[in-house]
Amino acid sequence: MSDAVASPATAAKPRRQLDRAVVRFAGDSGDGMQVTGEQFATEAAWAGADLVTLPNFPAEIRAPAGTLFGVSSYQLQFGSRRVYTPGDRLDCLVAMNPAALKVHQRDLKDGGLLIVNTAAFEKKNLDRAGYTSNPLDDPALEDRYRLHKVDITRLTMDALESVPLNVKEKERCKNFFSLGLVSWIYTRPIEPTVAWITKRFAKNPAFVEANTRALKAGYHYGETAEIFTECYGIEPAEMPPGLYRSITGNRALAWGILAAAERTKLTVVYGAYPITPASDVLHEISLHKRFGVRAIQAEDEIAAVGTIIGAAFGGAIGVCASSGPGIALKAEGVNLAVMAELPIVIFDVQRAGPSTGLPTKTEQADLLMALHGRNSESPVVVLAPMTPGDCFFVAYEAIRIAVKYMVPVIVLSDGYLASGAEPWLIPDPKTLPDIPVSFRTNPEGFAPYVRDEATLARPWVRPGTAGLEHRIGGLEKENITGNVSYDADNHDLMVRLRAEKVRRVAQEIPPTTVNGPAAGDLLVVGWGSTYGTITAAVEEVQQSGKAVASVHLRHLNPLPPDLGQILRQYERILVPEINSGQLVRILRAEYLVDAVGFNRVRGLPLSTEELREAIEQLLKEKR
């Protein structure tokens, strides 16, 4: 693939250089907005921009056409500098129908580019969207935004006149017209999309032709139609050199598991029950039978964790993914692995709750559940990836820790990381840290709960090893022998040992990276998917010369050993989270610091703008 991509025609209209742009495609769930957005992201990445995406789709599989809750959208921010978030306010909104306009208009900046498909603004759709009159006729709209009324449907039909498809089929190509138009506006190369269309519809040449024509028609329309007076250029971002791809968090999790299977040469059993937004991990794993990862679609969430505990007992790596409601059901199983000291890894792709909540929306409210949501003293390791690509490394690291310490590990991803994508510098799997696995085979001095001095791990024994036959289970164990024990002092000792084992994982944690001055007025501490928002907001404030820094935690249990020391270097501590304040409680309890929270629980990523304002406000307040 080439990095210099020529566009179909050089734009003759003036081109204005931008640093970054936030674009959202919105339409009916049947309008192909996800594909459109993904392809636009690919085009932007091809041209060397850094970017972050935010797909947003209805929970209903086939929501009724034209309704507000049936609106599907795809947003991305791309730029010539490091891009950390999908952006708060839109520079450009493409609304394919009235419902999309109604839902998304408020996010468009004043003076922003608004492209609407006029064909969809007819009585039925207006009614469904709850408009009593056509909003396009309201001069206020034109005053507020740079409105472009384009009859995308008719223009698409015209372009496809000679293609042997029926009207319906032709009409469905209109999303590529919009993509072509926006590609022209932002001078993105359409070649990768042409290649994608050719591959995607390889079995149906008429579709290849129709979609390609629609795409090019949109592009040329931008170029020739009088209404567009300028286009925008965005220079390639300065990114570390290397080979890149686009990756979503869920796919990265799955690939991280495959990488650990390959490195350890162990079988991985992946047990899962379908649940939004974690199911894509199961789908991805199921595609790759050649990697020695055996996926089972279990009968329920409890069985899913059961299968992986059984696998771990058998000397395989047990992994499963679910979301909050499923993780709640797994609590008893996780505790069995705590007691039996078996290595399992559980991904919680968090979604907004409680109960069924908002299954397709994101949230970070399972942290306390991961840490404490089980009966009795139940220490487990908790990790959280920061970006979609980081899911790969964290999945791999979770398996490495689980196996090394014979301990359950919970990884907190979320809906935003799961389906969000970023350009990802492809790592060389050879550079990943080693995962040493040694099964006990020597019967000399063997007992099921003798411990490794450094890690406190008990020996991992594969059934099938002669002379090491033993029994374990959920009843309290006598230290070393592993025999059932009701002794009071032994129980106290075992509670401490299990906690200490998890605490020792701290020796795996690299020094914490501080983004900004090593001491100052304010430290912003985050975890998980808020990495982008926090970094963007903090960098903006730093540019105004303020002594503000940020720290982003990947290890939530145990916490990094140097964190306490770092916290003490700042006057104030702010903890932004997409929950009502969970990490903030932990920091206050653990370090006796007066940390305050910044909490929004809207099912959406935090807003950079709001966070920046909160940071500035806090800086102004005297202590």
Add this chain to the structure above:
Amino acid sequence: MSVTEAPKKYTKKDFESDQDVRWCPGCGDYAILSAIQKMMPDLGIPRENIVFISGIGCSSRFPYYMNTYGFHTIHGRAPAIATGLRLARPDLKVFVVTGDGDGLSIGGNHLLHVLRRNVNVTILLFNNRIYGLTKGQYSPTSELGKVTKSSPAGSADRPVSPCAFALGAGATFVARTVDRNVAYMEETLRRAAQHHGAAFVEILQNCNVYNDLAWNVLYDRESKIMNDLRLEHGKPLLFGPVDDRHGLVLEGATPRVVRVKDAPERALWVHDDGNTWKAHVLSQLCTPDFPIPIGILMQVEAPAYEEVLLEQERAAIAERGPGDVAKLLVSGDTWRIG
């Protein structure tokens, strides 16, 4: 995997662990443990390749007493754990030990699915029709109207038949046996352990503390005569006194008890353990209208779940070679920067 030499000749003792057995004196579980330990050497499987997995309840203490690998897990989940183990380690012989509460109440869902998937495990369900470990509440197999601590006015629950449940779930081997008939139990357990796929054995077991003589119709010398129906493949279904044998006939799908002397020989129902339809009828027979079938109700062959999955894995590797993560990472759309 450890090198599997020609299995040494084991005796019962080789399967006895060093743990003190802690069931109540007189509990039926002792006889079951003894029968299993006695039967194990006949399987010819190296001891280290055998795993017993249990849930929670009196019966689930079982793995501690077997000198094999063992895992005493959580309430009702043993079938799921065994499924994962078999998927990871198809070279192991896996037993699941459960009870009427563990397997049919809290773990009913898992039992259903391990059976329908036909995972290659031997499932032993000790049915004493009561919750023993929690001190005597009625269970899903307790009879309607059962008076217990939690049902002082008699339970309102209708009982489930474990064998009918297993058949309904699609089990490929279903048998019933009684704790007090050790020789017969041993034989049934051996056949179950040798079955390929999910084998289900309901073991009628006495809880002498909380539900003594629940199966007395099969213990009592007198009542046993009219209630113990031994299933033998290829033989007519006969019971009753020697001088007045009774048999079963099928009228359409409806079974009926007949005196042998009143019935033409060819009318008698001859047991065919390969007949799944008739097995469903057999599983419904119970006192007082019918005797209780004891033995193998049905055994049929079907591919085991984990073998189908492993075959898919082998086929994928044969077709495209083993996976290569480095190649996977660069598959699809990539672009170079710098």
